[in-house]
Amino acid sequence: MEIALEAQGLGKRYGKTWALRDCSLHLPAGRIAALVGPNGAGKSTLLHLAVGLLRPDAGAVRIFGESPYDNPELLPEIGFVAQDTPLYRDFTAAELVALGGRLNRRWDGALARNRLAQLGIPPNLRVGKLSGGQRAQVALALALAKRPLLLLLDEPVASLDPLARREFLQSLMGSVAESETTVLLSSHLLADLERVCDYLVVLNAARVQLVGPVDELVEGHRRLVGPRHDGAPIPGVTAVVRASHTARQSTLLVRADGPVHDPDWTEQDVTLEDLILAYLADGETPASHTAWEVPA
Structure with a gap:
């Protein structure tokens, strides 16, 4: 290549x-x-x-x-x-x-x-x-x-x-x-x-x-909606890129190495715009300390 x-x-x-x-x-x-x-x-x-x-x-x-x-x-x-x-x-x-x-x-x-x-x-x-x-x-x-x-x-x-x-x-x-x-x-x-x-x-x-x-980056991320997240590991999730919380619920944009089978979480696809905005939201997010690269 x-x-x-x-x-x-x-x-x-x-x-x-x-x-x-x-x-x-x-x-x-x-x-x-x-x-x-x-x-x-x-x-x-x-x-x-x-x-x-x-x-x-x-x-x-x-x-x-x-x-x-x-x-x-x-x-x-x-x-x-x-x-x-x-x-x-x-x-x-x-x-x-x-x-x-x-x-x-x-x-x-x-x-x-x-x-x-x-x-x-x-x-x-x-x-x-x-x-x-x-x-x-x-x-x-x-x-x-x-x-x-x-x-x-x-x-x-x-x-x-x-x-x-x-x-x-x-x-x-x-x-x-x-x-x-x-x-x-x-x-x-x-x-x-x-x-x-x-x-x-x-x-x-x-x-x-x-x-x-682009296709591989979008496929490698998911939006998860579920109970308020306390930071515990979620099977299938390699990193949490962005998180928002209410008193009882969390919405997470995550990197995933496959489907997330935990029944507590509802899994949704993300768009390219979702992905870009998540990584631009804060230069000091955990995901930003090491760039995530998909081999071409």
Whole structure:
């Protein structure tokens, strides 16, 4: 199995504050992965480390087995759309496509032009006069024109309206299906991620909390409703992720290694949103001290 992105004990510090700490994860090639976490969790830091814009203060990050910071030859294999979709606003989309051809040794200008034409984006209008959704589509088209093996997107749809978000994600899915590019997509919009992503990385409090294939992560967790829990072990439960209590009843979101057969507990399936919110609720939950990873 080829690994597109690998981090081992990765950390980045600003002064005395760790923006990212003890980050270890594997992203298999060919996946469309969601990178989820609250503001300040370290998502942008991880992405900037992965493209070599930052140097790690601890650990290492590798793209297809190589360090992006120490190996500039790796950069043509990576496409990156930053959070504010930075583009030269005085350039037209057509001029940016032409510029990309001059700056990248492997460049598919026809792909970029065709995508922009399909989306109805005026090629000769200055980028600064385009809408936010159109600028995001231009940035995506430029990133895809590199024909990257790994595409990193830092909250590219955060400022878009629902229609523009849907168009952007449909455009992304179509391009990825054609090229088999590995994608790591950072976003707060859980419903959008659930539609397009098959792999999940959850960051909270500067650490990885959860990582693995979406289906296996969801299948490995349950919601249990039953008598007030006193902390005693429950057969089949490996960890309690979150718990809420009333005077007589407890509701637990748990990791389970199989069905929970205790008749005192009613077992319910969880959704991807349930799972993500449970791991984001508190950076100091028992489950967060060691990231839970499902082998891909």
